[in-house]
Amino acid sequence: MAEAVKPEKKAGRRKVIITCAVTGSVHTPTMTPYLPITPDEIARESIAAAEAGASVIHLHARDPKDGRPTPNPDVFMQFLPRIKQNCDAVINITTGGSLGMSMDDRLAAPLRAKPELCSLNMGSMNFGIFHAGEKITEWKHDWEKPYVEKTYDNIVSNTFAQIERVIRELGHGCGTRFECECYDVGHLYTLAHFLDRKLLEPPLFVQTIFGVLGGIGPHPEDLAHMRRTADRLFGADYQWSILAAGRHQMGLATMGATMGANVRVGLEDSVYLGPGQLAKSNAEQVAKIRRILEELSLEIASPAEARAMLKLKGGDQVAF
Template sequence: MAKIIISCAVTGSAHTPTMSDALPLTPAQIAQQSIEAAEAGAAILHLHARVPQDGRPTGDPDVYAQFLPVIRQQTDAVINITTGGAATMPVEERLAAAARFQPELCSLNMGSLNFAFFPAARRITDWKYGWEKDYVENSDDYIFRNTFRDIEKILSTMSEAGTKFEHECYDIGHLYNLAHFVDRGLVKAPFFIQMIFGILGGIGADLENLYVMKETADRLFGRGTYQWSVLAAGRHQMPFLTQAALLGGHVRVGLEDSLFIERGVLAASNAQQVEKIVRIIREMGHEPATPQEARETLGLKGGDRVRF
């Protein structure tokens, strides 16, 4: 029976407090929803931080320090700290928490891209906090920067700590960027590719693109050298994950990627999305991987070698 690694991206940086009351903002909320997601079946917790007072994205390690130890004490989940942060952050801010805490896994965007979510502003008239409207509307001018120099800096910094990567690939070109670093020996098998669909600025959420991305990865890297997972934004989340599981991939859910549990219905929590994908994969005859099984599959260093 194949084991499928479920990642849960708990809060992210694109969605804002007005968009969903379920979005965790404070360290206590992030910790609680992370713990519940792990109990529901998530082996990996993909984590961002937010300013507790108003929910804006932050890369401040001192904020991470308020929830990372709590999660580690109450779960065995693999903790994955973002180096993506938000498109508005310089690389030094995005990297600060991962460099300080040296997790088992951290995310790494494999290239620069337009990263936009401004259409969401058209659906909102009243905002909870003053920063939200400009942040969302101005995303038509955001470029998420990760140059080859930026990527090399993140790879070098985190590899020295024994941390491995969730290589986030938003388009075909990002797979070729990853191949460049594999060829240089800066990324070593087994590595973990997160294929991302449906972000405005990245590859579209058409199922044909899933097959193209997977076939391209097989051609570039060869089967058996990498593990792959899929996330899809918004309404595409569950259909894409179902197809990925059918093809032998791993899956990622969470309120970072979609605020909904079904068409027109906001999710009550991250755990609710985890529970749904667990039901789906079990109907296929699969089981969710445990955190220890995820560690073995991805070649991670173990939770006893982190600094939190």
């Protein structure tokens, strides 16, 4: 059938970056037995995710004893070199850390590792995961329940000044680029503010995030509005990526992929593979979204292609 308009991008040519966020700081050990905790588990999950098709691995660290999120650079250093040695994926380290960490804490590991890519949350916000604990009666570790409940009265802090500090110290200081995490429309405007001031340079890597209580929801209209806003503010100067929380993960990532987005999966964002079915590994989620992308005639970006798309400094320019 004839088509109304010429393609903006040739079908089948676009490469899609799959990011895998392997452990994060949102889920706790009680929520899924498959969450990687120790450096060894994190390394193995990361390498398997890369082998399954992820070209970017987003990483937090956890205390090997009890799975509590930790900013300790020494823990990061137990898995970063090992992942690097075993795969070519881009390594992306959180600057968000978790509840109660200071900016110095949050920057410690990134400043030591000087990775190609770090996440950077573009605003302060409520981040409510207190729901996650409501059905759990037996917790594996003492820290988990108060950790989750504390999000009812906690703010994720990313003031303009804090964002500027991360950009200057990590970006200008270490050549690191950013996965700019946008949990709501205002975060896109904040990102535009830093772009206008030339503190950030294109191409931007814009991770739009859906379904966290405190941020924008997981409705298709929300996704559509984030995309049209990013298109308006950044034009051709950005690579768009989608991350949806919990059971919305695969549906919204797929919806986004049909609209031109890159995708992020991983146990940080959802512990599920399907309704009521826990993912047994990060790689399972990567493999699933990869099958969908390939059915849609979209090709997976290799790590080298991801580096080119995001203009990264290269895997040989890091400090691990």
